[in-house]
Amino acid sequence: MSATFHHGQQQAGNRRQWRAMPRCGRLCLLSLVLAISRGTGTASAATNDIFPGDYYAINPGDKVFSLYLFDRANVGPYLGGEQVADSKVKGRIGAIRGVSAFSLAGLTATAVAVLSCADLKPSSAALGDVIGSHSTGLGDLRLGMTIWPINHRQTANYLGVTAMVIAPTGHYISDQLLNYGENRWRWVLAGGWQKDITPRLLIELSPELTLYGDNRNYAAGQRLEQDPALALTGYLRWRLNPSFHLHIGAQRNWGGATRVDGLALKNPPENTRLNLGLTWFLPGKQQLILRLAEETQIENGFRIERELALRYQKVF
Template identity: 35%
Template sequence: MKITTAHFLRVPNTLEPSSDANVDSLRKNNINVRIRHAFRLMILVFCLQLSIVCHALDVDPGDYTPMPDGTKLGLVYLQHAERDDYYVRGNRLSDKYNLQSDVAILRGVSYQEFAGLLTNIQLLLPFGHLSAGGDIKTMGSETGMGDPILANAIWIHQDPSANRALGITQYLFLPLGDYSKNKELNIGENRWKYVLQGGYMHGIGSHVILDFVADVTFFGDNDSYSPDDLTMKQRPQYQMQGFARYKLSERATIHVGYSRLWGGEREVDGTDLKDESSQEKIMLGGSYFVTPKTQLLATLGRDISVDNGFKEESRLNLRLLYVF
């Protein structure tokens, strides 16, 4: 990320000193303010990675519901998130680094039985728009395609009559999205990523279903990190997510959820940034089958704690699912 010196060398013009001593004092104060501002921005330059794909792999309630052999799904996701507060090692660096993201994801899923087990194959194509404001508005905005994702799931156990299932999914992120080392905002990440995820669905009675999902993400290196061609490495990152769903009817469901993310510290050209994610998030939403084959799902969420990086003030996820 590039920040121009003009961005942090602005001096207020409303001061009216009455003596030479006051002039010297005010000059020193202004210099100190500019130094502190410059230092904060340098930290932001070194620690901030703005890409369209979240460092976490969030799921929706019901993602591990087994479907009959031969079923095909088409899904469209629309996501909007707003962020103002930026944290470094548990301390709020600023509440004026505004970043908004709008993401659309096209997802195709095909289910089939293999060797007596239910499996599926998936393709996800993300597209998005990033826009910076506040004290980082000089970063501008960026629009393009994110890194495509190939996925495959297998169900180790399933009991549809009791709403219980256990499955494992693999995700492979392909470094084909829009990326430029000379841009401050990027849609792609310019690195391979592999996610191994396990999910368990457990029905309680006829109305309540619990979803538990845990995953680990492994990152390849980005050897074009910044115009200086620095190499960015990242340690494995872990996430646990849980939802409680309540069936209001055969067509309508409401849900609440919680997510915990940790690990994923980064290293740039041998320098450890000590920037573990350590993020907690809460979610609330619902779903409704408009027709027997068409479902709408909406989830509102926000971060409740972040140690490093942007804190999401609000997130809206919309999903349209169609069963072929």
């Protein structure tokens, strides 16, 4: 039997299992699947994963290339703050980001494009039979612009404002519940403030608002809607010396409850994530950031039990 035929046969079996389920069972499963997608990084955290120094204003004419690698282990799901099952989901995500800086009306501005890919796997074979054993492919394309109304190098005070659109270009299979691409538009308005407190200590704060379009082909042709979501990310960074910085950070997320065919699932994640890490400045305008993180509290969804993130960055 060819792999293609077997895959098509498995998808048809998934559709039959899905449509044969009672409506209440489907809604419970949808809540679970949405929890899985949150736990693997598509919705639980701020839409833009902010790293230390992201709102430092580079010089017009500079270009930045960044490579991201994430390894996440998730446990749950949680409902109303209580863990209701001991399932695990693993996600491995890679992304590339390109940034170009220029001057706009006398202000520093940057244009950014981000493309990601992922491999997501539920640990349970029974769950995989219904929602899909894995989701592998490209994510949705992100295009954005940031403008710095405050860019004072003398006082080390920076404030940037970002607008971003995320297009539904990622890999999406409508007959499979587990997908990395989201098959919907998203719009993000964010900001970032960075300020030196002392010559060795600085603070960073980044609020974010995300608005979601509808996915009209979700789970056998149903309509998925999502409330706006808010996030706040913060870092404290210590300059050990010019080459090494240590940081601790936190992120809090609010809102983002979903509805399927108009029925409210009442499942906002309402989660808190803590992280710590190291920034290493290398010769030739290169940089490495290593970050460890976990979610310490969550109301609904899969909790990130462990995240290891690595970012390489080069300024040209």
